[in-house]
Amino acid sequence: MENKQSSSPASFVDSTVVPGDVVLDLSSMTNQTIKLGGGLRQYVPCVEDTILGIVVDSKADNFLIDIKGPAMGFLPVLAFEGGTRRNIPKFEVGTLLYLRVVKANFGMNPELSCTDASGKAAEFGPLKDGYMFETSTGLSRKLLSSPTCPVLEALGKKLSFEIAVGLNGRVWVNAASPDTIVVVANAIMNSESLSGAQQIIMLYDLMDSLVVVLLRETKK
Numbered sequence: 001m002e003n004k005q006s007s008s009p010a011s012f013v014d015s016t017v018v019p020g021d022v023v024l025d026l027s028s029m030t031n032q033t034i035k036l037g038g039g040l041r042q043y044v045p046c047v048e049d050t051i052l053g054i055v056v057d058s059k060a061d062n063f064l065i066d067i068k069g070p071a072m073g074f075l076p077v078l079a080f081e082g083g084t085r086r087n088i089p090k091f092e093v094g095t096l097l098y099l100r101v102v103k104a105n106f107g108m109n110p111e112l113s114c115t116d117a118s119g120k121a122a123e124f125g126p127l128k129d130g131y132m133f134e135t136s137t138g139l140s141r142k143l144l145s146s147p148t149c150p151v152l153e154a155l156g157k158k159l160s161f162e163i164a165v166g167l168n169g170r171v172w173v174n175a176a177s178p179d180t181i182v183v184v185a186n187a188i189m190n191s192e193s194l195s196g197a198q199q200i201i202m203l204y205d206l207m208d209s210l211v212v213v214l215l216r217e218t219k220k
Contacts, residue, residue: 052166079113081121130174
């Protein structure tokens with residue numbers, strides 16, 4: 001079936017669409033607020049996308065992964081650096097993984113991997129501890145853009161933390177202090193609708209709040 005694309009959802013009135021059809025191209029729409037209703041998702045995986053996935057089931061040959069897309073992804077049990085039948089990893093349901101999309105054909109479940117193109121683990125694999133939250137795919141792309149987006153650049157100058165950003169609209173943050181995790185997560189989530197200057201002002205407010213919390217902790 002031909003993949004349908006349109007810049008206006010009105011063109012689909014009295015038409016039939018199936019899971020995976022594109023009903024609205026958001027890439028050409030700027031400065032507009034779009035709210036997706038039930039059954040609609042903004043993320044469609046592409047080859048070489050780096051994403052955050054959640055293990056929902058395990059089979060003999062692969063893991064079934066929720067990738068926040070129109071279909072589940074599958075991760076072969078050998079898609080790890082040095083993967084063999086003798087060292088198959090064991091992941092519990094709910095495990096968060098940083099993954100690479102290696103196949104993404106229309107109408108088929110995307111194939112995933114925990115290695116880079118050269119077969120090395122690199123940064124891919126399970127993300128332990130920390131906090132995962134969801135954003136729009138647009139914000140995810142901004143966080144991964146070059147030069148570094150203002151909010152991450154400012155946070156990196158003041159705080160020590162780890163971050164993994166998926167193009168599927170999921171972000172994972174970890175730090176030594178839970179308060180730091182909260183500040184970083186809130187700063188990222190609040191930044192989407194703010195200009196660069198507004199992001200800096202917002203960050204100063206969050207930093208002030210963090211200092212107050214840390215002072216209270218030291219007095220206990």
